[in-house]
Amino acid sequence: MLRHIPALTLFFLIGPVLAGLMGVLLPAFGLLPSLGGTSLTLDYFHNVLSTPGVLRSSVLSLTVGLVTTAVSLAIVMLLIACWHGTKFFKSLQNLLSPLLSVPHAAAAFGLAFLIAPSGWLMRLVSPWATGVTRPPDWLIVNDPFALSMMAGLIAKEVPFLLLVSLAALPQSDLRRKTVLAATLGYGPVSGFFKTSFPLIYRQIRLPVLAVLAYATSVVDVAIILGPSTPAPLSVRLLQWMNDPEITERFRASAGAMMQLGVTALALLVWFMGEQLVRKGGLRAINRGHRRFADQALRRIIAVLAVLSSAMVLLGIIVLGIWSIAGFWRFPDALPVSFTLANWSRQAMGLETPLQNTLTIGLAATAIAIVLTLACLEQEARSGKTATSRALVLLYLPLIVPQVSFLFGLNILVLQLGGKANVMLVIFSHVIFVLPYVYLSLADPWRAWDTRYAAVAHGMGHGANRVFWSVRLPMLLTPVLTAAAVGFAVSIGQYLATLLIGSGRFPTITTEAVALASGGDRRVIGVYALIQAMLPFIGFAAALSLPALLYRNRRAMHANG
Amino acid sequence: MIQILTRALLAGFLMMGAAKAENAPDPTNWPGLLEQAKGQTVYWHAWGGEPRINDYIAWAGREIENRYGVELVHVKVNDTGSVVSQVLAEKTAGTLDGGSVDLIWINGENFAAMKREGLLLDTAWANKLPNFQYVDVSGKPTVVNDFTVPTDGLEAPWGMAQLVFFNDTAIDSEMPTSMAGLLQWAQANPGRFSYPQPPDYVGTTFLKQALYELVTDPTVLQQPVEQADFEAVTAPLMAYLDKLHPHMWRSGRAFPQNTASLRQLLADGELEIGFAFNPAAASNAIANNELPDTVRTFVLERGTIGNTHFVAIPFNANAKAGAMVLADFLMSPEAQLRKQDPTVWGDPTVLDVTALPAAERDAFDGLELGIATLGPSELGIVLPEPHPSWMVALEKVWLARYGV
Numbered sequence: 001m002l003r004h005i006p007a008l009t010l011f012f013l014i015g016p017v018l019a020g021l022m023g024v025l026l027p028a029f030g031l032l033p034s035l036g037g038t039s040l041t042l043d044y045f046h047n048v049l050s051t052p053g054v055l056r057s058s059v060l061s062l063t064v065g066l067v068t069t070a071v072s073l074a075i076v077m078l079l080i081a082c083w084h085g086t087k088f089f090k091s092l093q094n095l096l097s098p099l100l101s102v103p104h105a106a107a108a109f110g111l112a113f114l115i116a117p118s119g120w121l122m123r124l125v126s127p128w129a130t131g132v133t134r135p136p137d138w139l140i141v142n143d144p145f146a147l148s149m150m151a152g153l154i155a156k157e158v159p160f161l162l163l164v165s166l167a168a169l170p171q172s173d174l175r176r177k178t179v180l181a182a183t184l185g186y187g188p189v190s191g192f193f194k195t196s197f198p199l200i201y202r203q204i205r206l207p208v209l210a211v212l213a214y215a216t217s218v219v220d221v222a223i224i225l226g227p228s229t230p231a232p233l234s235v236r237l238l239q240w241m242n243d244p245e246i247t248e249r250f251r252a253s254a255g256a257m258m259q260l261g262v263t264a265l266a267l268l269v270w271f272m273g274e275q276l277v278r279k280g281g282l283r284a285i286n287r288g289h290r291r292f293a294d295q296a297l298r299r300i301i302a303v304l305a306v307l308s309s310a311m312v313l314l315g316i317i318v319l320g321i322w323s324i325a326g327f328w329r330f331p332d333a334l335p336v337s338f339t340l341a342n343w344s345r346q347a348m349g350l351e352t353p354l355q356n357t358l359t360i361g362l363a364a365t366a367i368a369i370v371l372t373l374a375c376l377e378q379e380a381r382s383g384k385t386a387t388s389r390a391l392v393l394l395y396l397p398l399i400v401p402q403v404s405f406l407f408g409l410n411i412l413v414l415q416l417g418g419k420a421n422v423m424l425v426i427f428s429h430v431i432f433v434l435p436y437v438y439l440s441l442a443d444p445w446r447a448w449d450t451r452y453a454a455v456a457h458g459m460g461h462g463a464n465r466v467f468w469s470v471r472l473p474m475l476l477t478p479v480l481t482a483a484a485v486g487f488a489v490s491i492g493q494y495l496a497t498l499l500i501g502s503g504r505f506p507t508i509t510t511e512a513v514a515l516a517s518g519g520d521r522r523v524i525g526v527y528a529l530i531q532a533m534l535p536f537i538g539f540a541a542a543l544s545l546p547a548l549l550y551r552n553r554r555a556m557h558a559n560g
Numbered sequence: 561m562i563q564i565l566t567r568a569l570l571a572g573f574l575m576m577g578a579a580k581a582e583n584a585p586d587p588t589n590w591p592g593l594l595e596q597a598k599g600q601t602v603y604w605h606a607w608g609g610e611p612r613i614n615d616y617i618a619w620a621g622r623e624i625e626n627r628y629g630v631e632l633v634h635v636k637v638n639d640t641g642s643v644v645s646q647v648l649a650e651k652t653a654g655t656l657d658g659g660s661v662d663l664i665w666i667n668g669e670n671f672a673a674m675k676r677e678g679l680l681l682d683t684a685w686a687n688k689l690p691n692f693q694y695v696d697v698s699g700k701p702t703v704v705n706d707f708t709v710p711t712d713g714l715e716a717p718w719g720m721a722q723l724v725f726f727n728d729t730a731i732d733s734e735m736p737t738s739m740a741g742l743l744q745w746a747q748a749n750p751g752r753f754s755y756p757q758p759p760d761y762v763g764t765t766f767l768k769q770a771l772y773e774l775v776t777d778p779t780v781l782q783q784p785v786e787q788a789d790f791e792a793v794t795a796p797l798m799a800y801l802d803k804l805h806p807h808m809w810r811s812g813r814a815f816p817q818n819t820a821s822l823r824q825l826l827a828d829g830e831l832e833i834g835f836a837f838n839p840a841a842a843s844n845a846i847a848n849n850e851l852p853d854t855v856r857t858f859v860l861e862r863g864t865i866g867n868t869h870f871v872a873i874p875f876n877a878n879a880k881a882g883a884m885v886l887a888d889f890l891m892s893p894e895a896q897l898r899k900q901d902p903t904v905w906g907d908p909t910v911l912d913v914t915a916l917p918a919a920e921r922d923a924f925d926g927l928e929l930g931i932a933t934l935g936p937s938e939l940g941i942v943l944p945e946p947h948p949s950w951m952v953a954l955e956k957v958w959l960a961r962y963g964v
Contacts, residue, residue, distance in 0.1 A: 035648070035677065051959075053959075116828070116830075118825075118828035118829055135828060137809060137811075137830075139810045139811075143814075223817060228757055228814055228817065229757075229814065229963055230963060230964045239759060241641070241645065242639050242641025242642055242644075242645065243759070244641060244644070244670045244672070244673050244948075245669065245673055245952060246673045246676075246679075249645070249648070327849045327850075329827070329828075330829040330830075331829075339849070410646075410649045410653075411649050411652050411653045412653075414649065414650055414654075414655050415654065420660055498637070499642075499646065499649075502603070502635075502660030503660070504603070504633070504635070504660070506635075506636065510636065511636060513638050514608030514609060514637060514638045515609060515611065516609070516638070517638035517639070517818075517820070518610045518611070518820055519818065519821055520611075520820070520848060521824065522849070522850075523611060
């Protein structure tokens with residue numbers, strides 16, 4: 001049984017993705033008979049390329065992805081290098097669950113309201129400090145260089161990368177390496193990057209690449225914070241996809257292929273960067289410099305970490321204020337009146353969405369965890385690690401832009417005669433949950449010291465016993481972390497839930513997205529808080545359960 | 561496996577569904593249709609961005625459940641385009657009946673496209689509904705001409721819309737009443753005017769509105785754009801926008817994404833003029849605490865664009881009879897009255913109020929309009945929507961000139 005699980009898992013991932021890809025690929029080349037497209041043509045690629053500003057949009061997507069990923073990774077690594085094991089680090093760690101739980105769109109929305117010329121920060125200092133009673137006409141949000149968009153993405157990706165790094169730490173023996181490096185006279189930053197970084201990076205590489213793919217194709221954050229003249233490629237793709245002119249679907253499909261290319265290019269550039277860092281790093285190690293601006297870096301990184309956390313937390317706090325706000329005008333720092341009407345109005349319709357969200361999220365996460373564990377265990381027992389080709393396939397659901405991919409998938413489901421039912425929705429979520437679960441779990445799982453297994457085998461225990469009594473308990477933190485990530489991913493699914501479920505299974509997120517289109521910050525605030533609450537419970541459990549279960553096992557703690 | 565999938569998909573793509581209504585329910589036999597509808601569940605895909613509209617739809621659902629035994633499920637969507645995609649996917653996959661969408665809230669471009677592509681129930685049903693007799697076909701010609709496209713009974717009118725402007729009279733009481741006036745106003749108040757970025761619906765409507773005033777002969781707008789010299793007709797509009805943009809919010813380098821963010825920017829004090837496609841928009845926003853109660857509505861002296869919004873049934877709807885029952889109920893004097901009540905929604909009726917039975921007519925006449933809503937006589941001239949092809953062409957040229 002176990003032997004067939006990896007094939008089954010790949011089928012789950014690849015089957016739908018290939019179907020989805022096909023559903024984009026054929027129309028991109030002009031094949032979509034129900035719209036009269038019956039002959040192969042390259043016209044739609046010409047069409048995309050001749051769309052004004054499409055090159056600029058692509059460059060935007062590419063740079064946003066690369067910069068976001070590089071900066072987020074640098075912040076997380078420097079944070080661990082400079083502050084791991086301190087009180088400051090511990091308090092940041094405590095902030096992880098709330099930071100991760102805030103949905104991307106809500107974080108972006110909150111940030112937009114913080115930094116806009118009429119935003120909260122400006123209101124806090126106006127008019128007493130600035131002298132203005134009318135908001136100035138400054139282009140901060142939607143700036144042409146996508147700076148605010150990248151800030152919003154970084155603020156959300158730093159906690160994610162920190163989370164997966166924390167799960168990887170127990171396997172990388174950071175403490176002893178740090179001590180050893182320090183005794184040789186290395187400062188914390190140089191010591192960390194020359195001893196621990198390569199090991200940690202190897203473990204979190206896949207999540208880093210997932211961040212890269214995500215940031216090059218994100219839609220909601222781009223709409224809220226990103227430039228709009230022109231917008232990043234993904235946003236324009238969505239516009240073509242939903243254009244009233246149905247034949248625009250052809251252009252959208254060609255655009256989806258182009259988006260695929262942009263994401264692939266970003267990955268390629270990243271791989272080249274990895275090689276450069278590797279070569280440079282080896283040279284740096286040989287040179288043996290002991291210090292690298294440690295004190296200054298330490299302070300800068302603390303400021304950056306606080307700033308990026310504050311952006312998300314203040315954003316959600318201010319959305320919380322909006323959810324109970326009466327009338328609130330610039331430059332008042334707080335609303336003139338408060339009301340619970342927004343909450344009571346929304347509360348009535350929440351039962352079904354909440355139920356659906358939990359059912360679908362828990363089921364999808366459970367399936368993904370079981371499949372991932374089975375794959376990894378099979379890999380461990382057979383001694384065969386997944387080939388790099390198989391790993392590329394894992395990325396497909398994360399790289400292919402959802403909007404077109406799901407269109408193709410939807411067609412497949414319909415063709416197989418599937419009526420909208422909750423199982424189909426759950427499986428469509430598994431497609432997105434599984435890669436994240438796998439990416440979060442695979443490396444810590446593989447990094448586990450197999451000498452423990454050897455010892456257990458030596459005591460006469462079989463493979464099953466080793467799995468249940470040694471490996472799984474020791475890796476409980478990464479497993480729960482992966483589950484929490486997966487649950488959060490499921491909760492965030494909008495298009496899959498709507499399309500595959502034909503709208504029959506409203507969730508918190510489908511309700512939130514529909515209501516957000518009305519633009520009332522009060523309603524958005526209510527839903528942002530509810531949306532954040534569910535993953536918050538998941539992340540809090542993932543982070544606190546192991547500490548609780550293993551409170552007498554110091555070496556099992558991520559900060560140990 | 562790849563091969564199998566490819567084949568399955570190709571087969572599906574080639575399975576062309578000729579969208580023909582085989583056993584469409586017959587609205588001329590209303591009692592029979594009611595019998596057919598009983599026990600059906602109608603999945604109505606409708607924009608879900610406004611809590612008060614969602615509440616109204618929930619009310620309609622309770623009523624048709626009690627009266628006709630038809631269950632209504634409101635599938636809240638954020639973009640009608642995604643519903644069109646859904647129906648298209650079903651057609652592509654060969655789902656010729658038992659589709660997932662029973663009714664769509666729709667108009668304009670989306671309707672034109674669905675009609676053209678054969679995605680709608682292909683039989684004139686809407687004009688045979690019992691309550692259609694009260695619809696004001698002569699007084700409100702847009703109830704049967706959706707953006708100049710004849711509805712041919714493929715969609716049932718549900719509500720009227722007209723472009724209105726609003727501003728906070730506590731800040732500035734002198735508002736422009738023409739496009740030329742707007743330019744002067746923007747020059748005097750730099751950074752305080754903007755419009756939603758096309759292809760947003762309301763943003764494109766602003767372009768069409770401006771075009772109406774700047775064009776020498778507005779009748780060309782009623783014809784498909786191919787029959788006119790687009791460049792010559794729109795040259796004054798482009799010259800106008802060239803002059804307007806430098807004085808706009810963010811100097812025209814960024815735009816609000818939709819009418820909701822336009823309203824939000826007005827509330828934040830960044831902008832001074834808002835506009836929307838619903839005469840009651842300002843009153844609603846005041847009631848929701850979104851705008852101060854000193855905001856008032858105004859229109860332009862040469863008229864503003866108005867249109868009708870509808871409900872339509874896809875070709876493969878599962879509960880066609882139930883959908884017709886719902887569409888008929890939505891057109892009933894009772895439901896239309898409630899919809900026009902500003903404390904409920906404030907959306908103007910499609911009915912000819914003067915032709916209604918006395919009790920209902922009085923109820924309509926007795927409606928208190930919202931604090932910031934103009935009465936029917938104050939709304940001024942209603943300009944008909946240009947042919948949908950103008951919208952597409954305007955979006956394209958706008959994107960090339962200002963969108964990149």
